[in-house]
Amino acid sequence: MxxxxxxxxxxxxxxxxxxxxxxxxxxxxxxxxxxxxxxxxxxxxxxxxxxxxxxxxxxxxxxxxxxxxxxxxxxxxxxxxxxxxxxxxxxxxxxxxxxCRTLPWGTLTGIRPVKLAMHPLEKGQDRKEIAAGLRDTYFLSEEKTNLAIDIAVREREILRGMDYKNGYSLYVGIPFCPSICLYCSFGSHPLKKWRKRVDEYLDCLIREMAFTAEYFSDKKLQTVYIGGGTPTSLTASQLDRVLGEVATRFPMDEVREFTVEAGRPDTITEEKLAVIRRYPVSRISINPQTMNQETLDLVGRGHTVQEITGTFHMARGLGFDNINMDLIVGLPGEGQEEVAHTLEQIRELEPDSLTVHSLALKRAARLNLFRDRYREISFANSQEIMSLCEQTAAGMGMNPYYLYRQKNMAGNFENVGYAKAGKEGIYNILIMEEKQSIAALGAGSVSKRVYPDGLIKRSENVKDVSHYIARIEEMIERKKHLLCDC
Ligand code: SF4
Missing domain, CATH: 3.40.50.11830 (Rossmann fold)
Known part of the structure; x- marks a missing residue:
């Protein structure tokens, strides 16, 4: 090399x-x-x-x-x-x-390029002026310039009516998965090893919830996101307990969006979906990543293509009318042909939104640690593949509505969320735009306090589940410190 x-x-x-x-x-x-x-x-x-x-x-x-x-x-x-x-x-x-190369995102190396279009947009600049700024200052390609501006315009429209002064969002993290995917960098915990401590974890999570609900009692909860890990790796009764605590401790009347990331199809059952339906959940995610069985096996997803389609149809049958699907492009061994196959299968399922990630080989991911073993397998991404995703999403009536970049992304591209009108993930935009405070609960979660002048302060919970359980009082103290400036 x-x-x-x-x-x-x-x-x-x-x-x-x-x-x-x-x-x-x-x-x-x-x-x-x-x-x-x-x-x-x-x-x-x-x-x-x-x-x-x-x-x-x-x-x-x-x-x-x-x-x-x-x-x-x-x-x-x-x-x-x-x-x-x-x-x-x-x-x-x-x-x-x-x-002899150019980079589609020019000199930009940060994760939130849309913010650079949003600022001048909020100051009243027109499209032509914003485009000139992005091209001349950051050398963005015409394609990415248009994408950044389109998304900024759409985000602004979607966020209209959000209350940044008295409103907040809630994140609840369930850091367990049935097995750990080869490319995972979220620090998720394998259920096989942790099953016996899940209830103990939930006890702590609920203590953190109780503090947060009381502290924010005079504020307006606007979005809820149950993420992970894989929330549906909990049993139906554990899931019922978590959702029940959220729905009774927090006021639900002003909530614009309530997402449960079902995630891995191998954890989704009719019983769990029926539990989710009992609560005011407005959006779920069922994530295939790819519809090629060989790749699913290679990256350790532990489920079949049939399980993806089966659980998707099951969710539709139970009345879920806002289902997101996550895909990853740049997976080992996958080129344009494999991605085209995945997109064709997704098109037939007709989800309401689609999130396309470019594989990021973060240092922590096992895929990167053992990269030598996969040396003969390509990790490809290209503008053609990204355009194919965009065209497929457009063909399903979806528009790009949020975007972020990560370090070490395959092909130096981006992650893009596409959605049909009215089916966008508002919480996803809030995370990127950093305009509203987020109370984040659970191991590895990061709470964010956004001040009226734009200043942002953060407080992190420890990632390791056993540390989180042992130090729950300290996690609550950290949150108190962040929220009340004391
Ligand atoms: S499902 Fe997501 S969080 Fe869980 S192991 Fe796979 S990549 Fe990590």
């Missing part, structure tokens, strides 16, 4: 530069280090980002090849936003020239 080293002489913008370089050369090993350090091994290419005399000098030295040099003059080095943009623009130009 080719190696590129990035040398910095200052602890600034390292993550931004590293991410952008890595986006240009995902197939290479990229190592960053500071001047004076001696990194292990040789480099095929050395990129030096050196600060001095009120600016940066960027130099690329190819082993046995040419040297490129660009100077970044800074009018005001203390303006971090402008400095970062100038530096990233320079890195982009140099690596675009070196690799």
């Amino acid at each position: 080719r190696r590129t080293g990035i040398e910095f002489n200052r602890h600034d913008y390292e993550y931004d530069v590293y991410s952008l370089v890595k986006a240009f050369i995902p197939e290479e090993e990229v190592v960053s280090f500071y001047s004076g350090e001696t990194p292990a091994g040789d480099f095929d290419r050395l990129f030096r980002v050196l600060y001095g005399d009120g600016g940066y000098t960027c130099i690329v030295e190819e082993q046995g090849g040419e040297t490129l040099r660009e100077q970044v003059e800074l009018a005001s080095p203390e303006d971090r936003f402008a400095t970062k943009n100038l530096l990233k623009q320079t890195v982009y130009r140099m690596f675009s020239e070196l690799t």
Whole structure:
């Protein structure tokens, strides 16, 4: 594998530069280090980002090849936003020239690109002005520029009427799954090992719920999301207990959306769906990820294609009229043909929304840890595949309504949520736009307090279930500290 080293002489913008370089050369090993350090091994290419005399000098030295040099003059080095943009623009130009590649998202390496369209939109800029800003400042392709603006416009419409001052959203995490998928990076816990402690976990979850309900008693609950893990990995009576506690402890009259992520089809039964139907749940998710059995087996999903279609029809039969399905593109061994097959099967099922994820090989995922074992299998994604998903969603009457990016995504693309009008996942948008406070309960959840001036403070619960149980009082204290500024 080719190696590129990035040398910095200052602890600034390292993550931004590293991410952008890595986006240009995902197939290479990229190592960053500071001047004076001696990194292990040789480099095929050395990129030096050196600060001095009120600016940066960027130099690329190819082993046995040419040297490129660009100077970044800074009018005001203390303006971090402008400095970062100038530096990233320079890195982009140099690596675009070196690799003869362009990146659809230009210089952007963050996870919320739609925010960059939303801000000028809220300030009253028209479409043409916003597009010019995205292209000139961040070098976005025309396709991604239009996508970001379309979604910003739609999000704004969907969020109209949300109360950011007195309203809040509730997240309840069930961190258990029947088996752990090969690509999982959520830190979910295998049920086989944890089954005996699930009730104990739920006892703690309900204590956290009791505190939150009391603390927010004068606020308006607007969306509820039961996620995980896989909430339906609970038994029907455990699920009944959780939903019952939510529905009785919190006021439901102002709730615009109540989602239960059923998730893995191998956990869904008619009994559990009937339990969910007894509560004011408005939206569920049944997630195939792919409709190719070979891939499902390879990534350890532990269910069949027939189980996906069977549980989907079962849910429809029980009256669920807002069903989302999640897909992943870039799964091992899957190219355009396999994705086309999946999309065709999804089209026949006619879900109400579709969320398309580009596989992100996060460090924690076993798929990445054992990547050598899968070396001969491709991890492909392409603009053609993303466009195919978009066209299929459009063919089902769906529009893109939310979008986010992750680190290490296959092909450097994005995750997009498509939905029929009125069937969008409002909670998904709130997570991305960060406009409303979210009280998040359970192991690994992150609560967010959004202040009127836009300041955001967070409080995290520990990820490990046994730590969460042992330290539940501390988790409640953390939440109290976040919510009441004490
Ligand atoms: S279903 Fe989701 S949370 Fe559970 S193991 Fe698979 S990827 Fe992880």
